[in-house]
Amino acid sequence: xxxxxxxxxxxxxAVAAAVAALAGRRIAILTGAGVSTDSGIPDYRGRxxxxxxxxxxxxxxxxxxxxxxxxxxxHLGWKAFAAAEPNGGHQALAHLEARGLASGVVTQNxxxxxxxxxxxxxxxxxxxxRRVFCxxxxxxxxxxxxxxxxxxxxxxxxxxxxxxxxxxxxxxxxSSDGFVVPACSVCGGMLKPDVVxxxxxxxxxxxxxxxxxxxxxxxxxxxxxxxxxxxGIRLLERARRRRLPVVIVNRGETRADxxxxxxxxxxxSEVLRALADSLPSAS
Ligand SMILES: [Zn+2]
Numbered sequence: 001x002x003x004x005x006x007x008x009x010x011x012x013x014a015v016a017a018a019v020a021a022l023a024g025r026r027i028a029i030l031t032g033a034g035v036s037t038d039s040g041i042p043d044y045r046g047r048x049x050x051x052x053x054x055x056x057x058x059x060x061x062x063x064x065x066x067x068x069x070x071x072x073x074x075h076l077g078w079k080a081f082a083a084a085e086p087n088g089g090h091q092a093l094a095h096l097e098a099r100g101l102a103s104g105v106v107t108q109n110x111x112x113x114x115x116x117x118x119x120x121x122x123x124x125x126x127x128x129x130r131r132v133f134c135x136x137x138x139x140x141x142x143x144x145x146x147x148x149x150x151x152x153x154x155x156x157x158x159x160x161x162x163x164x165x166x167x168x169x170x171x172x173x174x175s176s177d178g179f180v181v182p183a184c185s186v187c188g189g190m191l192k193p194d195v196v197x198x199x200x201x202x203x204x205x206x207x208x209x210x211x212x213x214x215x216x217x218x219x220x221x222x223x224x225x226x227x228x229x230x231x232g233i234r235l236l237e238r239a240r241r242r243r244l245p246v247v248i249v250n251r252g253e254t255r256a257d258x259x260x261x262x263x264x265x266x267x268x269s270e271v272l273r274a275l276a277d278s279l280p281s282a283s
Contacts, residue, residue: 006270007266007270007271007274008266010265011264011265011266011271012274014262014263014264014265014266015264015271015274015275015278016278017262018221018247018249018262018264018275019275019278019279021219021245021247021261021262022219022221022245022247022275022279023279023280024280024282025217025218025219025244025245026100026101026102026103026216026217026218026219027096027101027102027103027217027218027219027220027221028102028103028104028106028213028214028216028217028219028220028221028239029093029096029102029104029105029106029220029221029222029223030105030106030107030108030210030220030221030222030223030225030232030235030236031093031105031106031107031108031109031114031222031223031224031225031268032107032108032109032222032223032224032225032226032227032229032232033108033109033224033225034223034224034225034226034250034251034268035087035089035090035093035107035109035113035223035224035268035269035272036084036087036090036109036111036113036224037224038087038088038089038267038268038269039084039085039086039087039090039111039113040080040084040165041081041084041109041111041165042165043224054197054198055069055070055197055198056197056198056199057197057198057199057200058199060192060197061135061190061192064181065176067181067190068176068179068181069176070170071150071176071179071181071182072157072175072176072179073170073176074170074193075147075150075151075154075157075159076157076159076170077165077170078129078143078147079147079159080165081111081129081165082130082143082144082147084111084113085113085116086113086114086116086117087113087269088269088270088272088273089223089224089268089269089271089272089273090113090114090116090117090119091117091118091273092269092272092273092275092276093105093114093117093119093223093272093276094114094117094118094119095118095276096275096276096279097119097120097121098118099281099282100281100282101279101281101282102221103121103213103216103217104119104120104121104122104123104213105119105121105122105123106122106123106125106210106213106214106235107122107123107124107125107126108125108126108225108229108231108232109124109126110124110126110127110128110129110195111128111129112124112128112129112130121213123206123209123210123213124206125196125202125206125207125210125231126195126196126202127193127194127195127196128194128195129143129193129194129195130142130143130144130194131143131193131194132146132182132191132192132193132194133191133192133194134184134186134187134189134190134191135189135190135191135192136184136187136188136189136190137184137186137187137189139184139185139186139187140194141185141191143193146182146191149182149185150180150182153180153182154179154180156178157179202231207231207234210231210235211235211238214235214238214239215238217239217244218244219239219244219245219246219247220235220236220239220244220245220246220247221246221247221249221275222236222246222247222248222249222250222254222256222260223248223249223250223268223271223272224249224250224268225250225254226250226252226253226254226255227248227254227255227256228255233255233256236256236259240259245261245262246259246260246261247260247261247262247263247264248260248262248263248264249264249266249268249271249272249275250263250264250265250268251265251266251267251268252265
């Protein structure tokens with residue numbers, strides 16, 4: 001469901017300026033929800049996004065009923081979330097890495113679409129919905145296997161064909177009464193998706209990995225993030241301190257437009273494709 005739109009004159013000029021800033025440099029990439037909207041995953045900070053309050057980690061960990069609500073909504077949304085396909089933007093970034101022009105991707109997204117598109121070095125700052133782990137014994141489970149177990153434990157549950165996905169790939173359930181919450185099959189402990197919840201910190205070693213990626217690069221390209229999340233700003237400041245060129249691609253304002261070398265206000269799928277087409281190969 002990739003939307004193909006022509007770039008307007010201002011965006012075309014901005015892409016040319018971005019190519020001039022990035023050419024001949026190894027590029028670190030930072031992405032946010034905006035790169036996945038063309039894959040059908042909504043950006044809850046973007047324009048026209050439905051107002052939703054994400055569940056906090058405290059609610060999830062401390063309340064049985066909150067966990068039941070979470071798992072019902074997450075299960076109902078899982079099929080649509082898992083079926084989302086990488087778009088032209090994800091593919092363009094994977095292509096830049098394959099050509100040796102990009103050092104890798106740091107992403108705030110939990111959809112796994114960069115990996116699916118073929119990016120090799122991917123730092124998932126906020127984790128991934130594709131993994132679930134036991135908070136007691138640490139056992140890791142593949143979300144697809146878990147979804148089958150949830151279905152077997154709750155045979156009455158109807159997963160709708162067309163759902164309005166929330167930002168975390170969930171759906172607001174009408175009721176969660178009687179839903180059997182999945183538990184660890186090893187020790188019976190509490191399971192948690194391997195994602196950073198609202199109110200939870202990014203693991204320190206994950207952030208260090210992201211810093212190292214930026215540290216080993218000569219430019220920073222930020223796509224589809226309004227930079228509301230502080231980790232993004234911190235990475236941007238690391239790059240600025242070394243006077244690296246910073247290019248921001250985002251529809252609408254970001255918190256750091258004034259700090260960018262070039263800001264391109266347009267959709268990420270078409271801009272990233274245009275950038276990948278225009279950047280000269282490393283000599
Ligand atoms: Zn366990």
